[in-house]
Amino acid sequence: MHFEGTADIGAPRERVWAFVTDPEKVSRCGPDVQRVEVIDPTHFKVVARAGVGPIRTTFALDVVFTELRAPEHAAVRARGQAPGSAVEMTNTLDLTDAAPGRTTLRWASDVVISGMIASVGARLMQGAADKVTQQVFACIKEQLEAPAEPSA
């Protein structure tokens, strides 16, 4: 499945870059994230719940920044397992200045889901994954545009 989109964020590019490449911060925007463990600055593990309809399961994801070109381009690969299911994701993020203090975030995501969730929920998957992806980027925008956070 391929998804892509653009978000216009009311924050300067450096701040957006710092947010989206910070495992702790960006993970907070993942769906139903339960735990984040930073191994090193480019490698972290995330435990999150995901699924389609009533079929939900806990995924343990290995996330790696495979490309980091501050403050304009990043590529992230995530690979994860859940009992009977597996997910493989490649995301790219490109940042450009939209206007002073505003940043355009273009993103693309290729997702391959295998196993039980893919079998049982095949007909619902595109919609469900699309929704999750939209939520993630809406969350990033919201977090960055929020008034100064004390401990963000």
Next chain:
Amino acid sequence: MAVHIGGIGQSVPRKEDARFIRGRGNYVDDVKLPGMVYLDIVRSPYAHARILKIDKSKALAIPGVLAVITGNDLVPLKLAWMPTLMGDKQMVLPTDTVMYQAQEVAAVVATTRYIAADGVAAVEVEYEPLPVVVDPIKALLPDAPVIREDREQKNNLIWHWETGDRAGTDKAFSSADVVVKQDIYIPRIVVASIETCGMVAQFDKVDGQLTVWMTTQAPHAIRTVIALVAGHLGLSEQKIRVISPDIGGGFGGKVPVYPGYVLAIGASVLTGLPVKWIEDRSENIQADSFARDYHITAEVAAKKDGTMQALRVKTIADHGAFDAAANPSKFPAGLFGVITGSYPFQKAFVEVDVVYTNKPPGGIAYRCSFRVTEAAFAIERLVDILALELKRDPAELRLQNFIPPQAFPYMTTLGWEYDSGNYAGALKLAMDKIGYAALRKEQAEKRSRGELMGIGISSFTEIVGAGPSKHFDILGIKMFDSAEIRVHPTGKAIVRLGVKSQGQGHETTFAQIVAEELGLPVGDIKVEEGDTDTAPYGLGTYASRSTPVAGAATAMAARKIREKGRLIAAHLLEASPDDIEWKDYKYQVKGVPAKSKTMAEVAFAAYTNHPQGMEAGLEAVDYYDPPNLTYPFGSYICVVDIDKGTGVVKVRRFFAVDDCGTIINPMIVEGQIHGGLTMGLAPALYEEINYDENGNIQGGTFMDYLLPTAMETPNWETGKTTTPSPHHPIGAKGVGESATVGAPAAIANAVVDALAHLGVRHIDIPITPWKVQKILKENGVAE
């Protein structure tokens, strides 16, 4: 008298139903042994992936988890791979690569079923995904990833098989007046038996005895396979006892050996405890042997007058990641060569390329005698396409072409000797019963009003009862079958057989054969099957072989008893054995009906007053090697109405005329046909397993894999003709599979017939409302 004793031809109520309708059947999952533990299986989410790491630690930390078994644990035992029945090998558990989704990756043994499932969830497996091949046609391309790197041959072709006269067939085609050609895909389906597969394995560490209760259609063959595969571990054949208790439907899906069976045995040997493994429904659909999955291109050459001359068929068969079908050794594509059907083709050529893909293995004979459903569907579709091409009525074209009754025994151009048949008789009866002429009239009227109604015919020939041992074996074991009859002193008897009922009613029908042959009431005869310690060796029940082979063995064993009984009767009647005849179900002195002895009297004498010099007792064994297969046939006519709004096909009427030779129990045969027709309706309109491009199964639960319920199933109407098999001791043929084989083409032909005026020539099954509605929309007739 035949009525009184419940002999051949009587609708004797099924003896086994007394326990089934009371819920007192005894299935594998009903077996509960003291100290029994449970096995559950970790399965691959990927269709193709390298295994980087398996971490058992979290699973082993769960209280109650006793063991986690991986492929590497099986390597020193030489059990990581097992041979298949097709000369290939199959992983029990992988050591480095998984090749299809839901493949077994590890096994967890625990004290309860729930803890075993928790253990499965806690096993962490790291995979590196590999390129997936799901399309067998793409798998044959030169740049396709090689699925089986363990083979010397570095491509995905498993084998090529061909039969017939290629040059002669090509020549016939080049000079033919008319040629019709059609691509036909027969989709992958599963047998969906009510009972899933399972086993209870009990290994006694003291005496080395292994007892397994198992869902198998062929217990003796399984015992031999266990001895061959695990003999090096000390499991020798005299210490292996395979018990096949009541089985809730087999349909070919319980012939193969699945990794779960091997794992359950291994786990019992490892722990010294009885181990139970029962599949859940999704495992059964996703990982057990599939059926069909044939990509057929078929062509018929004919004269302008409709005479069919030659048949040319090319097939690509998707066998999944391991070649684990269960066909006889010399017939890797099974009995697909029966594809010339009910017609006297002068020339034919058939070839099959079998291909590996990243899908579960199989290619089993789902309620059909080894690829016969595929063959019957293709030829019966082709005949209709030819009729359309020639603007002929499909019934009339069939009647013109059928092999005539006087031509039997008939040798087909592909080398099968049809034993007996009257194809026109069956079709004419079906046409008469359903009112064919009136239906055609009704169809013409409806068509003029824009209503969609279709009539479809299928006049199939089946080939069952493998088989003559000179041609048929599995793993070298000849496909004979056996029966042992013991008549007790009080005139009661026990019959033990090498076959195994999965719902066919053997306890009744085999007792009826003995009743007929020995003149004992059917209620006095007990039939026992499925325990390798007590039953004589046999190859099991599948491919409609029980009645043709074991039924014959039963009759022959009974006749051996009757012959010995004649000597005893002569002794009792003080007559010469030559003067004793078997008449009216008893021994009589020729010409003196008053001087007679019943079998019960003779049996008593066999133990109390047998002639000097004769061995006491009254028992016999027969290992029957049939001289030929049997060829049941039938003609089915189906009437459908199509909803122009939804595209839903409604089967309004379905008349099935079957001919299976001598009928032992008409009620059971009718039941077999009703069930078979429903299992023929299912793939025609509902069932299919497909995969997405990543190898994710798209029909892995009953949510997505549609089976007809009572709501979808029409009222089946049945009739019969009787053309006995000339070579079978009682003239019987097999019938268990005829309806599954014959029905799909009748339904597909009816749907195409309803849409033929729109230019439709073929629709691949299952003919779903979506497919029909698309056609209706394209032609501007959808409502």
